[in-house]
Amino acid sequence: MEHFVVSARKYxxxxxxxVVGQQAITNTLLNAIENNHLAQALLFTxxxxxxxxxxxxxxAKMINSDGTEKPDEDFAxxxxxxxxxxxxxxxDIRNLTDQVRIPPQVGKYKVYIIDEVHMLSQAAFNAFLKxxxxxxxxxxxxxxxxxxxxxxxxxxxxxxxxxFKRITVKDAKNYLKxxxxxxxxxxxxxxxxxxxxxxxxxxxxxLSIFDRVVSFSGKNLTRQAVTENLNVLDYETYFTSTDxxxxxxxxxxxxxxxxxxxxxxxxxxxxxxxxxxxRDLMVCKNEQTIELxxxxxxxxxxxxxxxxxxxxxxxxxxxxxxxDCDLKYKSSKNQxxxxxxxxMQLASITFDGEKKNSKNYIIPASYFAKKGITPIPVQRPKxxxxxxxxxxxxxxxxxxxxxxxTPKPTADKTPNIxxxxxxxxxxxxxxxxxxxxxxxxxxxxxxxLDEEDLPSDDFTEEALIAAWYAFVKKTEENxxxxxxxxxxxxxxxxxxxxxxxxxxxxxNKIEIERQQYPLLGFIRKQVNNYDITxxxxxxxxxxxxxxxxxxxxxxxxxxxNPNIELLRKTFDLDV
Numbered sequence: 001m002e003h004f005v006v007s008a009r010k011y012x013x014x015x016x017x018x019v020v021g022q023q024a025i026t027n028t029l030l031n032a033i034e035n036n037h038l039a040q041a042l043l044f045t046x047x048x049x050x051x052x053x054x055x056x057x058x059x060a061k062m063i064n065s066d067g068t069e070k071p072d073e074d075f076a077x078x079x080x081x082x083x084x085x086x087x088x089x090x091x092d093i094r095n096l097t098d099q100v101r102i103p104p105q106v107g108k109y110k111v112y113i114i115d116e117v118h119m120l121s122q123a124a125f126n127a128f129l130k131x132x133x134x135x136x137x138x139x140x141x142x143x144x145x146x147x148x149x150x151x152x153x154x155x156x157x158x159x160x161x162x163x164f165k166r167i168t169v170k171d172a173k174n175y176l177k178x179x180x181x182x183x184x185x186x187x188x189x190x191x192x193x194x195x196x197x198x199x200x201x202x203x204x205x206x207l208s209i210f211d212r213v214v215s216f217s218g219k220n221l222t223r224q225a226v227t228e229n230l231n232v233l234d235y236e237t238y239f240t241s242t243d244x245x246x247x248x249x250x251x252x253x254x255x256x257x258x259x260x261x262x263x264x265x266x267x268x269x270x271x272x273x274x275x276x277x278x279r280d281l282m283v284c285k286n287e288q289t290i291e292l293x294x295x296x297x298x299x300x301x302x303x304x305x306x307x308x309x310x311x312x313x314x315x316x317x318x319x320x321x322x323x324d325c326d327l328k329y330k331s332s333k334n335q336x337x338x339x340x341x342x343x344m345q346l347a348s349i350t351f352d353g354e355k356k357n358s359k360n361y362i363i364p365a366s367y368f369a370k371k372g373i374t375p376i377p378v379q380r381p382k383x384x385x386x387x388x389x390x391x392x393x394x395x396x397x398x399x400x401x402x403x404x405x406t407p408k409p410t411a412d413k414t415p416n417i418x419x420x421x422x423x424x425x426x427x428x429x430x431x432x433x434x435x436x437x438x439x440x441x442x443x444x445x446x447x448x449l450d451e452e453d454l455p456s457d458d459f460t461e462e463a464l465i466a467a468w469y470a471f472v473k474k475t476e477e478n479x480x481x482x483x484x485x486x487x488x489x490x491x492x493x494x495x496x497x498x499x500x501x502x503x504x505x506x507x508n509k510i511e512i513e514r515q516q517y518p519l520l521g522f523i524r525k526q527v528n529n530y531d532i533t534x535x536x537x538x539x540x541x542x543x544x545x546x547x548x549x550x551x552x553x554x555x556x557x558x559x560x561n562p563n564i565e566l567l568r569k570t571f572d573l574d575v
Contacts, residue, residue, distance in 0.1 A: 007179055007207040016058055019051050020175045020203055021167035028162070029059055038063065039160040041132050041141045043117075045148040046164025049202030055164075056113045056142040063140065064107035078107045085119040093120070093127040100131060103138045110139050117143040118150035125152050133158045166201025169193065169294045175203065176210055180221065185214055187221035190235075190296040194226045197294070233265055235299050238277035239306060241343075245318070246309055250347045254340055267339045268329045275322035281307045282315045317349050454530035461494045467526035468492050468499075471519055486511055487519075497531040499523075502539045509536045551575055 013019045016026035032038040042059075044052040060079045082096070096112065104110045120128070132141060132155065143159060145151060173189075173196040180187040195213065199206035209230065217225035227234045237260060244253040260270055283289045284307035293300055325342040332338045468487070476484040486508050493500045503509050512519075516534050524530045554575045558564050568575070 007183075007211050008204045011179060011182075011207070013051070013054055013058065016055070016062075019055060019058070021171040022051055022055065022164055025055065025162050025164060029055070033059075033062055038140070040135050040139065041159045042143065043148070043151075043156065043159035043161045044142065044144045044164060045161065046146070047166055047201055048146055049199075049204030049206075050164045050167055051203065052144040052164055053113065053115060056111075056144060059142065060109075060111035060113065060140075063109050063111070064104075078104050078109065079111050079113065081113045081115065083116060084114050085116045088120045088124055090121070090123045090127050093124045093131075096128075097131045100136060100139050103136075108138065111142060112139065113142045113144065115144045116146070117155075118145045118147045122152070125155055129154055129158070167199075167203050167206075168201075169196045172196035172199055172201075172203060172206045176206060179207065179210060183214070185219050185221055188223050190223040190299055191221045191226040193294075193296045193299075194223065194230070194232065198230055198232060231264065233260070233270065233273050235277075235295070235302070237270075238274055239302060241274060242277065242281070242306060242310065245343070245347045246314070246350060248347050248350065250344055253343050253347055257340065257343060261336070267335055268326070271322055271325050271329065271339050271342060275319055275326060278310075278315050278318045278322060281310050282312070282319070285312060285315075311350070314349050318346055321345055455528050456497075456531045457528040459527035459529055463527055464494055464499070464523065464532075465492060467523045470526065471522045474522070483511065483515060497529065497533065499532065499534045500537070501534070502537050504539065506538050509538050512536050 016030055019026050029038075042056075044056060046052055057079070064078050080099075082092075100110070100112070102110075135141060141159075143155075148156070148161075173192045176192045176195060177187070177189075180192070191213075195209050196206055198209055213221060213226050213229050216229045223234070226232075237256075241253060241256060244250075244256065257267075257270065261267060280293055280295070280303055283292045284303050290300075290304075293303060295303065321342055325338055328338060329335055472484050472487045475487065486503070489503060489508065490501045501512070503512070512534075513536060516536075520532060520534055524532050554564070567573070
């Protein structure tokens with residue numbers, strides 16, 4: 001049986017050109033070697049699996065090579081790799097400083113690669129300071145760590161720091177495509193993309209996952225095999241979920257979520273992935289942001305197609321609900337119910353079973369005449385009339401027993417006495433009256449007409465302002481002095497057919513918005529334009545009152561009349 005070498009070791013880069021995704025750092029190191037401008041203490045920092053140790057080994061070989069050595073020369077006598085996790089004591093650092101003094105026997109430099117340097121103890125760091133600051137000319141230190149914040153500042157200040165970045169999904173996918181070609185594996189583009197995403201920026205992890213999936217599926221690497229082996233939710237799950245949400249199919253959506261849970265997936269993972277799916281659909285809405293979508297070409301086409309079905313308002317609300325569920329998931333006692341409630345809320349965003357028109361109009365009588373429509377009069381239902389015998393007029397009322405009144409058996413027309421059949425009115429201060437008034441307003445608001453059929457004559461700003469103050473006067477005459485006072489605070493400003501007014505606090509705004517329907521009805525009728533709308537804003541700066549000192553008052557007066565200063569000097573007055 002042939003010995004198997006994992007891809008992370010088999011395809012480890014041997015030159016800086018082979019390093020994936022770190023072009024800025026590799027170019028800097030190449031130029032430093034060519035120009036003899038290389039520091040004696042380097043610190044390589046960054047996430048796992050991005051090439052820190054690999055670049056350290058390549059650098060150690062390059063500074064010792066002079067072109068006469070064999071291609072497989074590894075300079076083992078000149079390169080020393082130490083694991084700071086197991087050699088973290090002061091004695092280990094003392095042994096290191098003793099070895100540093102001995103010059104190399106082959107090549108120019110002795111290179112010490114100290115991996116996971118943040119694991120050194122505080123005493124070991126302090127013992128290493130002097131050697132790191134002034135090493136011998138033949139010695140170069142390369143420190144590597146994933147946690148730079150754990151290294152003391154005195155060490156950081158003595159090193160030239162190189163920050164390695166996470167490898168992008170695109171770069172990782174391209175390198176995996178090269179590896180698959182080398183190993184004669186037929187891999188789908190989406191399958192490699194899922195592996196690159198699962199690696200989370202670490203090339204070593206991507207190669208390890210690749211080996212595992214190839215062992216599972218053989219020479220034919222499909223997207224379905226990758227998702228099944230890695231136990232990740234496929235894109236199709238989220239595409240189907242979004243279709244159910246957009247179609248308001250709550251039962252089907254809950255059944256699909258139950259199927260997802262039965263496959264062993266976590267609800268937290270599902271809802272977080274759904275939020276990311278909505279984000280990707282939002283990215284597809286604009287051509288400039290499509291490049292932010294890190295998926296394969298086939299999947300990108302599906303995203304573009306579904307993004308056309310999903311309104312932007314829905315996606316924003318969906319991201320908000322899914323993200324809120326994500327934050328509450330760990331603290332929830334019934335996590336499944338939390339996700340199901342979120343899914344039901346998502347499926348109800350676009351539900352418009354009782355959608356109302358946002359614009360409300362008062363129909364003028366002239367509209368019916370213009371259309372040739374004769375309104376049908378509404379008659380009250382007839383109430384059964386009851387008659388009572390007529391009392392004799394001017395008959396004195398006494399305290400004695402009442403005498404029976406006998407109606408005249410003649411043909412005289414006896415007037416009927418009607419009972420009061422009018423409905424009992426509700427008190428103006430009762431909850432019932434408020435409810436009836438609200439219902440009456442809603443019935444008026446439910447009347448919907450096409451905007452083109454309503455009059456929209458041109459009007460001047462003076463005519464509209466005159467109509468505004470006419471309503472103020474009418475309001476004051478009706479005894480609504482508070483409302484009239486609020487309406488008079490700011491002079492209305494006109495922008496097209498929109499009236500803008502500004503008030504110093506939210507209380508004034510609420511009061512105006514409560515009375516906006518009679519106000520707009522009056523103004524629209526006055527100027528014969530039913531496109532007019534009202535916008536009320538709050539500017540708290542208007543409510544500020546400043547206390548002026550005596551000197552401030554004098555300066556204000558002097559601005560209006562400079563002769564006041566002459567008066568003060570003439571009579572030698574104090575301010």
